Amino acid sequence: MEPALLEGLLQHLTMERRASAFYFANSLWFGERELRGFSRFFQQESQSEATHAASFADYLIARGQTVQLEEVAAPRQSWDSFEDVMAASFLLEADVTASLQQLYSQAERASDNRTIVFLDPIMEGQIQSENLFAHLLGRVRFAGEQQAALLILDAEFTNGQYNPFYLGERFNNN
Template identity: 45%
Template sequence: MTTTTTAQVLSDLPQRSVAEPMDAGILEQLQQHLHLETQASYHYWELSGRFASRELRGFASFLQNESDSEREHAGRFIDYLNDRGASFRLGSQTPFQGDASSVVAVFEAVFGMERDVTSSLQQIHRLAEEAGDTRTAVFLEPLIEDQITSEGNAAHLLGRLRIAAGNPAALLLIDQELGEGHDAPHRLAGDSDS
């Protein structure tokens, strides 16, 4: 009796039809970015658990939401690569190696991760435009917009934490606000109905 593995079954299936093959350099950048998204999700999930263990539920909730968001972005990349007939790979994840000695230090690392993800998206978008890959450029545009907002929110939170440094009451107030979903800076432009 012979056994067939899942890999063998999948390798026997025909490839998806695609309208435009993807440039190998762009594909590699998309793969690297997928790893950034999954790594950020993993780190945020880990940090969420650390904050939960310190009774800072607002910070834990905020970081869990960020983890979910990064994982959702990774899912969009996997879907896009599948739609383009390209394979994807998920790299192994490493534990958070940043400075976790204070809330400020953790959020400096969070801001750094958000900044790196934004930079990666912008770099891939630039490559896609240079290669004339409109499909990839259009796919990335709403992700870049979302990411710029996330980076701005992380910068806002880091700024507030720096102001509150060393003040437990201020830290608990920020934790409470995060628990209530208040993590974005005040905007002067916006919906006049709110």
């Protein structure tokens, strides 16, 4: 495997681990405020980011590479508002999408088709994640600091009704 592409894949794996730690911290932040729907949502997101990191590890192992883990810094745990937490989460998703796009270009330049095939479904899932977080940020921003509105959003998370509505039928899963 091309060294620069290998380095890129390892860095992305670290980014997924960082996202997992960040979402776990968010789960605690909402848990401390008794918002169980938000808290559970972020716990699930934390687990899914850990699974993404594991997928990259699986792929690197399948390619005969050694997975050298890097340090993951403690995530931020203090926020001024609900909107700040959601905005930071959305920005993280946008960073992950950008990192995947960069990996994709790197794999293309290296003519590493196997990596391109590996990245394809991950890219698709990541685009949906970014859409989801944009939607959630929009709703939290709309609710502002109104506690009644935030409790309604919290109940939506508890009931699993948090996916964006799409006008086209392809992604509609509500």
